[in-house]
Every structure is written in C-alpha cells, then in structure tokens.
Amino acid sequence: MLRLQRVEPSAALTADRATYQDRLIFHTPEWLAFVAECQRAEPVLATVSDDGATVGHFTGLLTRRWGLRILGSPMAGWTTSYQGFNLQPGVSRRAALRALPGFAFDQLGCAHLEVRDRAATEADWTGLDLRWDAAPTAVIDLSPDEDALFGAMASACRRNIRKAAKSGVIIEEAEPDPAFADEFYDQLRDVFAKQNLVPTYSVERVKSLIRHLAPAGRITLLRARDGDGRCIATAVLPWYHRTMYFWGGASYREHQHLRPNEALIWHALRWARARGVTEFDFVGSNSYKEKYGTVEVPVPWGRQSRSPLIATLRDTAKQAFALKQRTAARLTRFKEPEAVTRP
Template identity: 30%
Template sequence: MSEYDEVARRFEEFSSKTLFHERPWLEYLEATGKGKPEVLALRDEAGDTPAYHIWLTRRIGPVKVMGSPLPGWTTNFMGPLMGADTDLDSVLVSLKRYMWRNGYLYAELKNQALDENKMLAHGFQPVRDVTAVLQIAPTEEETWSKLKSTARNRVRKAQKSLVAEATTDMDMIDEYYELIVERYREQGMSFPFSVERLKTLARCLLPHGRLLLVKVIHEGELAAAGLFPHDERTIYYFGGASKRSLTKLCPNELMHWTAISHAVEQGIGSYDLCGTSQFKRKFGATNEEVITWCYSPVPGLLLARTALIRLHWARLRLLHRLKSWMGGKK
C-alpha cells in the first residue's frame, strides 16, 4: 500500500474522507477476511489526479467484486476520496473503465459526497437507508441542550447509581461480547461476529486513538458497554449492550452520553448512531439518508445482493434455533 501512504498524507484535502478510508480500518477489514485493500488514482483528461478510490477486492463465487464497502463489513462509508471541486463525471468514467479492464463485475460505493443525479446518469443503482446523526456543539452545555428532555432525565437518573468510564482495557471486549451475545439470543438470533473479530478491531484502532471503549458500572458489576470508533470528524456507534436486569437504571443513556461528552472534548463534530430509532433520536439526532451505490455491467447482480442479505439474517435465526435445540438435547 505504498501509494496509499502517499494519499494518506493528503487526507485533509478531501471533503469525502472518513475513518473508513484510514489505514487502521483497512487493516481491520483485511485481517478479518474482507479482501485486499487497493488504491487507484483517478486522473482527469489533463492528466491531473482529482481523486483516489479506495476499496477491497474479493471474490464471491466467480464474481470479482469491488467493495467500497460491502454489506456485513460494519463499515459506514468509503468510496472515492475527492475534493470539493472534483469532477465526479470524470471519476466515474475512469472507475468504470478500470473495472472493465480488470475484470470486476460488481462494485458498491457509499459516500455522502456522491451526487445522486450524476450517479444515476452513470448507471449506478441506489439502495437507500437512514441513519440518525447528532451535530455536536462546541461545548458540553450546548450539546446537552440538544438532547430531548427524556434523554436528559434518564442520564441524570443513571448518574445517581452508575459510573461510566472510558477505557483501553482489552478485557472489556470479552465482557461486551457476553452482553451482546445475550441480547441477540433474547431476539432469537445468534450474534454474527466472533469475539476475536472484536478484539481485532480493538488491536487495529486503539493504538491510533481511533476507538473509544465505554463501560458503565453498577456496584462493581458491568451494566452496559459500547464500542465507538471515530476520526477527527465523526464518532460512530459500532455497538452496545446492557444487562437486562439493570435496564431500569438507564445504563444505555449514560453510555451514549459518555461517548458524546468525549466527542465534545475531542472537538469531533458529529455522532452517527448507525441506524435510526426513537431511542437514538432522543439524543438530539436527526435522520439523514444514506445511499449505497451499486454498479454492474451484468444484469441481475443487484437482485442477487438483496437475496444474499435476506439469507444472512435468516441464517442468524437458524443458527440460534440450532444452538437452542442442541443445548436442549444435552
């Protein structure tokens, strides 16, 4: 990734740069079997380099795929690194030409800087989703005022009996894993990741200051835990879980507020809660549309994508039923 290192030195030039373009995140994806990171300089007609595209290459059956990113990677964004004045038309023409010459039959791009009309004009198909995003104010007081009264009241309640702390202790990953596996079990599903995948995330991000671990304690007992990757612009809710028997003490609200307070201290401007719900919006977040752009010269591959995602969730439920049945046979 020598060319990548050259690009990394220019990150601040690109308005579309995210945590997920950075080396620690790419190393996490590669270490967990998502593919090989690649970098492509996309030049305009004058031979200048208006953009760089970052992705991981993998094969799904006979199909060579350009993932930037792909579903299941717990990766919110990627796509081209572009400046505010980059000609997106030139970028897309160069990208499709590269795919054709190098045997890629399918690609996904996900970046908020991609113009919808131009993407559609170049044959990319949208898959629309929504996430809740809090615009964090410069001070904790201003940010606190953005929370709905229900969230503020529940944080105050939590602070009476719970203690929240940020930690770099890898042992917290095991504790978090126990909580999240139990919550998935309660929903009739098996958690899709191994504990080793979560430890790999921590090993890749913690040394670079790109991961906040939050734990909430009640009388020496873990009440809630969460993982919050971030860069200097945005903090993300990777995942969190709490002990059901302690839910009435509001550990989840305190966990999120602790992450938000950390973001204020670090000058981070937004909090992406990675999906939306009434619970998430009460932290002052508003819904924003997120579009995954899919492209293939082969008809039908987008339909195959939808079928594979449905199969993934059906598989989690089946695995849970099988584990429950096997447990009952012992």
C-alpha cells in the same frame, strides 16, 4: 472526464490522502487492515485524475463471492459505514461515480461493485447505471455547548441519563484489550437474543478492530458499571478527525432499568466534543436514536453488476444470510437452554 487508476500504497500516497477534508476513518490504513483481516479481502487504492492531474482518491477492497471478484467500497456486512471517494473541492462526485464501474469491471475484472460515499447526494446518483437504495444515518452536531446538546434530547432521554447517575451508574474508559471485547460480545449476544437472533459477526472481529485502531489512538471503549461495580453495558466508538462513530453498543437486559445505554452515549458526546470532534454519527437511522436529538442525513448505497444474474445472486445471498442468522439463533437456544453466565 475523470479517470481512476489503481496505485500501490506508499508513504507519499498516505500523506497526500490525509490532506483531504472529506477523509474519514474508513479511508485510513488501519481501518483497511481491519477489514482485510476479517473479510479476507485485498485493499484497493486508486487515484482520481482529470487531464493527468490527481484530483482525488478512491478506497475499496476486493473480495470473492460466489466465485466472482467483487469490489466493495464497502460491502454490506463489513461493519464499515462509508468509503468511496476523497475529492478536492469542486470536483464532481457524480463524475467520479460515473467513472467507477469502468474501473471495477475493466481494470479490476470484477463482476459486481458496491459503494457508499458519505458526501454523495441522491442527485449525484440519479440517472447513472448504478442502482441505489436510501441508507440514511443519524448524526448529532457537537458544535453547541453541553447544555444545548442535553436540551436537544427528548425529555425522557434526559430523565434516563439523570436516573443512571442517581442509580450509581459510572462510565469509565476501558483499556483496549481482548477482555473488553469479550465483555462487549457477551452483552451483544444478550441484545440479539432479545430478538431471537445471534450476532452477525464473531468476537474476533471486535478484537481485530481494537487491535488495529488502538495503536493509532482512533478508538474509544466505554464501560458502564452499576453501584456494585459490575459491568452492565459497553460501547465501541472509533473516531478520527471531525467525527466519532457508534460502531457498537450492548448491555444486559436485566440491568437496562438503570439506563446505562443513555449514560454511555451522553458520556461519549461530551468526551468527543472536548477533543474537538464536531459530529457524532450513529451509523444508521433508527427510531430509538431520535431521542438523542439527531438529524437524519441521506447516504445512498449504490451497486452495479455485470449481468442481471449476478444482481439476483447478490439479493438472494442477502436473504439467505437473514435466514441463516435466525436458524443459528434457534440452534443456539436448543443447545444452550440455560441463561448466559454474567461476569
């Protein structure tokens, strides 16, 4: 039977965790520092042992909601894709998931937990007390050569990439500074405004992400400029080990006819492949991503509460957040009737 035990961070622990092949950027100290800062959360590291021998690690963060302790690995809204476990080959993820509620509720005194593990399959969850929802993501295998990657895209996507080049759109790597975050966020506001919404997070979260990941060389920031040199689109792309992630992308509606978004993704795919990255993860599955030649990968999102009341509170809070977002969008349009000023 597997057992989880909380441990304190140390150089030896960090070194051991880094040896696991299923380790992702979301398990790194830099990413945990980013989430902890933005969510006012406390990182939780635990070893997974079998008969006293360490066979894996768990990563999560403690926070408070509704006055209760919550263990998120991760929680929805953290702009963090997956955490969960790092396990040695042959160690059962199902057994690790089965041991998790006892760790969360008994050792940590939590009232609710959520977990999304990139390597766990639906079979690992079936029959456990953890409720789970399908939360697939869209990925691109970067192993083929550039011609094959380009050929796997939909014909309309390929035409748009060519159109961007003919229209004078240039993609450049941006410096990891607050000015880029401001550019990205202004464009993000325009993206959400198209749907009568406002962004789900502030510009400070973007600045925090850059501040924590850039020193370790784990983030790529791309900027698209039109023929006149104006920044018309941006992309935020954390990467680590074998995977690059599409954390965020934004563009001004008035320039989308130049197709900068497709040009940004195509540049990112080639940039990552040239550096030995073997997978591009769009972090979520939407129909617009299919044109890039993606494959859908199921990644269930599980949760468990001490009581049905807490589970109801969680679902109600999710619905309330959506309502709050739409209300904020209406208030923003009322207070700011003029168009957002463009740089």
